Amino acid sequence: MFNNVLLFTKALGLQDPWRIDKVELDADKGRLDLYISRKRGSRHPCPECGVKCSVHDTVKRTWRHLNFFQYRAYIHCDVPRVNCKAHGVKQVVVPWSRPSSGFTMLFEALIIELAKAMPVNTLANLVGEHDARIWRVIKHYVEEARKEEDFSNVVNVGIDETSSRRGHNYVSVFVDLDEFRVIYATEGKDASTVDSFKEDFEAHGEIPIKWRISAVTCRQLSLREWKKTLLKLTLPLTSSML
Numbered sequence: 001m002f003n004n005v006l007l008f009t010k011a012l013g014l015q016d017p018w019r020i021d022k023v024e025l026d027a028d029k030g031r032l033d034l035y036i037s038r039k040r041g042s043r044h045p046c047p048e049c050g051v052k053c054s055v056h057d058t059v060k061r062t063w064r065h066l067n068f069f070q071y072r073a074y075i076h077c078d079v080p081r082v083n084c085k086a087h088g089v090k091q092v093v094v095p096w097s098r099p100s101s102g103f104t105m106l107f108e109a110l111i112i113e114l115a116k117a118m119p120v121n122t123l124a125n126l127v128g129e130h131d132a133r134i135w136r137v138i139k140h141y142v143e144e145a146r147k148e149e150d151f152s153n154v155v156n157v158g159i160d161e162t163s164s165r166r167g168h169n170y171v172s173v174f175v176d177l178d179e180f181r182v183i184y185a186t187e188g189k190d191a192s193t194v195d196s197f198k199e200d201f202e203a204h205g206e207i208p209i210k211w212r213i214s215a216v217t218c219r220q221l222s223l224r225e226w227k228k229t230l231l232k233l234t235l236p237l238t239s240s241m242l
């Protein structure tokens with residue numbers, strides 16, 4: 001006989017002590033709700049130190065998951081909070097989501113893939129979520145990825161400004177001209193953008209900026225602004241200005 005609980009337990013890759021114990025499909029509302037529980041008496045690792053501890057209490061949580069055909073899917077679970085001797089009461093990390101996210105990791109992976117191909121507003125409409133929630137996910141993964149960035153080999157930098165939407169919402173973009181990749185972008189187009197670029201650039205390489213960059217290319221700056229920019233980057237006043 002078809003066992004939908006077992007099917008969804010396997011589809012989600014759940015392992016002991018986690019399992020699905022209820023599946024509800026509401027055709028009128030177009031949603032599928034999966035309820036995950038855990039084995040009674042199971043102990044869980046403290047998120048800080050990994051020591052398995054007894055459960056203190058539980059917190060009701062819900063996550064948006066990948067659609068099941070045309071049905072929106074949600075996962076529900078009473079997530080345990082453990083009482084660690086060293087760290088006190090802590091909510092355990094569940095295997096289907098990162099802490100504090102309202103989406104499962106698979107749903108977040110979908111968001112990141114879609115975000116490469118379309119504007120966030122379009123993405124938010126497509127998946128039926130508020131764009132602020134989508135931005136939070138993108139911000140998290142971009143920040144994680146940028147922590148790993150190393151700009152030690154970047155020697156030629158291009159600076160340009162563009163306006164977002166119509167009007168005067170400027171964004172300054174800093175590009176590695178050899179690899180054709182954006183290495184930094186920030187709101188505004190005044191001198192403070194160069195300061196924040198410098199700070200970020202120096203945080204992603206061990207060598208001070210004055211010994212790393214050999215050329216900076218920029219357009220749309222007056223000669224006076226250009227000299228100030230180069231001085232901020234502690235560069236000789238010989239870099240090119242297009």
Ligand SMILES: [Zn+2]
Nearest residue numbers: 046049084087
């Ligand atoms: Zn602990």
